[in-house]
Amino acid sequence: MHRLLASFGFALTGLRYAFRTQANFRIHIAISLAVIVIGLGVQSGPIEWAVLIVTMMIVLAVELINTALEATLDRVSVEHHPLAKVAKDTAAGAVLVSAIGAVLVGLLILGPRLLTIITRR
Numbered sequence: 001m002h003r004l005l006a007s008f009g010f011a012l013t014g015l016r017y018a019f020r021t022q023a024n025f026r027i028h029i030a031i032s033l034a035v036i037v038i039g040l041g042v043q044s045g046p047i048e049w050a051v052l053i054v055t056m057m058i059v060l061a062v063e064l065i066n067t068a069l070e071a072t073l074d075r076v077s078v079e080h081h082p083l084a085k086v087a088k089d090t091a092a093g094a095v096l097v098s099a100i101g102a103v104l105v106g107l108l109i110l111g112p113r114l115l116t117i118i119t120r121r
Contacts, residue, residue, distance in 0.1 A: 017067075025063050039109075058101075063095050
């Protein structure tokens, strides 16, 4: 049981670190909170919530993996290396792909209802 609690502690430490030091992580959190507010406002259903939540968690998880990879590469070597650049750039690309996917999911789920609300006014 102690090991399990320690694991949760390590995970929370990692989340706190990412939140404190990574502007993009904070941006993804803010956007996720906005999506939650909008989802509540348009009364999303359970399946829509499931898709939105999984999508938001994927983006946050990929951002955390990107942060871990960057920290690892910085620890391994302080000198710039072309392969380290490739690793960092492709990890950042993974974050971008997941974020674009999240925007598309959000537009598909929330867009039609938001458009209806906006056009009624």
